[in-house]
Amino acid sequence: xxxxxxxxxxxxxxxxxxxxxxxxxxxxxxxxxxxxxxxxxxxxxxxxxxxxxxxxxxxxxxxxxxxxxxxxxxxxxxxxxxxxxxxxxxxxxxxxxxxxxxxxxxxxxxxxxxxxxxxxxxxxxxxxxxxxxxxxxxxxxxxxxxxxxxxxxxxxxxxxxxxxxxxxxxxxxxxxxxxxxxxxxxxxxxxxxxxxxxxxxxxxxxxxxxxxxxxxxxxxxxxxxxxxxxxxxxxxxxxxxxxxxxxxxxxxxxxxxxxxxxxxxxxxxxxxxxxxxxxxxxxxxxxxxxxxxxxxxxxxxxxxxxxxxxxxxxxxxxxxxxxxxxxxxxxxxxxxxxxxxxxxxxxxxxxxxxxxxxxxxxxxxxxxxxxxxxxxxxxxxxxxxxxxxxxxxxxxxxxxxxxxxxxxxxxxxxxxxxxxxxxxxxxx
Amino acid sequence: xxxxxxxxxxxxxxxxxxxxxxxxxxxxxxxxxxxxxxxxxxxxxxxxxxxxxxxxxxxxxxxxxxxxxxxxxxxxxxxxxxxxxx
Numbered sequence: 159x160x161x162x163x164x165x166x167x168x169x170x171x172x173x174x175x176x177x178x179x180x181x182x183x184x185x186x187x188x189x190x191x192x193x194x195x196x197x198x199x200x201x202x203x204x205x206x207x208x209x210x211x212x213x214x215x216x217x218x219x220x221x222x223x224x225x226x227x228x229x230x231x232x233x234x235x236x237x238x239x240x241x242x243x244x245x246x247x248x249x250x251x252x253x254x255x256x257x258x259x260x261x262x263x264x265x266x267x268x269x270x271x272x273x274x275x276x277x278x279x280x281x282x283x284x285x286x287x288x289x290x291x292x293x294x295x296x297x298x299x300x301x302x303x304x305x306x307x308x309x310x311x312x313x314x315x316x317x318x319x320x321x322x323x324x325x326x327x328x329x330x331x332x333x334x335x336x337x338x339x340x341x342x343x344x345x346x347x348x349x350x351x352x353x354x355x356x357x358x359x360x361x362x363x364x365x366x367x368x369x370x371x372x373x374x375x376x377x378x379x380x381x382x383x384x385x386x387x388x389x390x391x392x393x394x395x396x397x398x399x400x401x402x403x404x405x406x407x408x409x410x411x412x413x414x415x416x417x418x419x420x421x422x423x424x425x426x427x428x429x430x431x432x433x434x435x436x437x438x439x440x441x442x443x444x445x446x447x448x449x450x451x452x453x454x455x456x457x458x459x460x461x462x463x464x465x466x467x468x469x470x471x472x473x474x475x476x477x478x479x480x481x482x483x484x485x486x487x488x489x490x491x492x493x494x495x496x497x498x499x500x501x502x503x504x505x506x507x508x509x510x511x512x513x514x515x516x517x518x519x520x521x522x523x524x525x526x527x528x529x530x531x532x533x534x535x536x537x538x539x540x541x542x543x544x545x546x547x548x549x550x551x552x553x554x555x556x557x558x559x560x561x562x563x564x565x566x567x568x569x570x571x572x573x574x575x576x577x578x579x580x581x582x583x584x585x586x
Numbered sequence: 587x588x589x590x591x592x593x594x595x596x597x598x599x600x601x602x603x604x605x606x607x608x609x610x611x612x613x614x615x616x617x618x619x620x621x622x623x624x625x626x627x628x629x630x631x632x633x634x635x636x637x638x639x640x641x642x643x644x645x646x647x648x649x650x651x652x653x654x655x656x657x658x659x660x661x662x663x664x665x666x667x668x669x670x671x672x
Contacts, residue, residue, distance in 0.1 A: 240626055243606035303641055306604075307633040 180350035181427040184263025184413030186255035190226035190510045199527040202506045205536040209389040216371040224392040226406030226511030244308040246286025251365035252318035255411040263413035275358035277330030278323045281341035283514035286313035287373030338568025342518035343576040347434035349414040364515035365409030395476035396543040403478040409516020410523045429526045429578045433462030436574040448485035450573040455493035458575040466494040470559035473521040475567045476505035487545035504550040509538035518566035525562035529580040605631030618658035
């Protein structure tokens with residue numbers, strides 16, 4: 159994204175002014191600590207820890223023991239059977255979160271009046287591993303004639319975008335961002351750009367389902383993965399005891415909408431997507447991510463027209479690997495200057511784990527709630543930090559954040575930063 | 587009556603298991619010229635049903651079986667093929 163894109167003026171076919179701001183008007187969450195956005199926020203605000211021993215079938219013999227599982231998710235009660243049979247759990251989460259986001263935005267679930275005015279963008283880190291495993295087992299166990307045709311769509315990165323679009327009848331610009339965990343932020347930026355170019359609204363976000371045997375085996379090769387068996391010690395970024403990260407299921411979907419469209423239909427503007435930038439510094443090159451992440455922060459601030467001092471809270475990436483944590487603390491200091499050691503920093507994901515591409519979108523959701531509720535949520539399980547950061551620990555801190563910076567990095571080397579702002583005239 | 591004929595009950599069951607679409611077998615039989623698309627079946631769903639039948643009967647069905655538009659057309663083609671092969 160560039161500032162040029164934001165300032166270009168013109169009128170599109172619907173009479174809307176191009177370059178209008180991208181507002182967040184709906185939030186849908188399916189997370190280990192809540193199956194709705196409001197319950198997720200309640201858990202986050204209280205610093206609830208839901209990391210636990212993995213209980214999903216066929217996983218108990220693997221050395222990855224602790225994760226954030228989405229439990230009590232009633233896929234059959236939320237999604238029509240004809241969509242269920244052709245989709246993986248990661249798409250079930252995304253479809254359910256998308257429906258919740260639409261409800262929250264006050265956009266009906268019926269056929270849209272202007273189908274080409276609504277698009278869908280998701281970020282995906284691995285696709286549908288559980289579905290894929292089941293079909294591959296048929297391939298090797300029974301033969302190619304026993305592999306179901308839905309394998310051809312269910313396990314791909316783009317599956318959730320396609321299914322949300324088909325289910326809702328949304329025919330606007332659609333896409334999938336496969337740019338590592340930070341892609342969750344890149345997807346929101348992509349959606350905001352579509353809105354600035356004239357699309358009315360975009361359903362955007364990410365949800366993942368990495369807790370199935372095949373998917374877990376794929377993750378075992380990550381040096382950054384925590385294999386600690388005690389849930390209270392498995393994921394403690396920014397501490398001397400940092401031992402890697404814990405994965406999680408779930409994610410969030412947002413409705414990012416043209417602010418004028420939102421106001422015209424009387425929908426509250428919860429926040430505005432103000433700026434974003436992304437960089438790449440190589441897989442597991444955490445020392446280099448310092449410069450990359452700092453550059454992403456500078457780019458996001460520049461696009462948002464925001465001075466470092468205006469950042470009221472930072473939602474950290476919090477990888478939980480000493481070298482990566484050091485790089486992140488350094489990036490915050492490099493990009494925000496002296497303000498970097500004063501601004502409150504938080505990482506609610508230590509209570510639920512990292513849901514790959516879903517993780518930064520969950521952080522955006524938490525940032526919006528934090529601004530609305532004037533409360534910075536804590537970083538559970540983290541007590542003594544060894545970096546020069548004002549990390550919010552133990553309990554939530556009352557504050558009046560108006561501008562939040564959300565950071566994300568991926569294991570493959572992507573770094574991204576996104577600025578969300580609460581506006582003075584945000585109706586709430 | 588040949589023993590290898592696929593019935594509307596079996597077809598309804600295949601549609602349910604293969605494509606997640608619930609359809610009453612009697613309704614399927616009564617409205618047997620209603621296009622599959624209207625019932626909510628897509629082309630991949632049809633392909634899955636054809637594959638399931640081929641595995642079940644241990645035989646190949648004609649190349650364009652999944653392109654049959656209606657239950658009537660589909661069962662006519664499937665059953666005439668099974669009969670010819672029996």
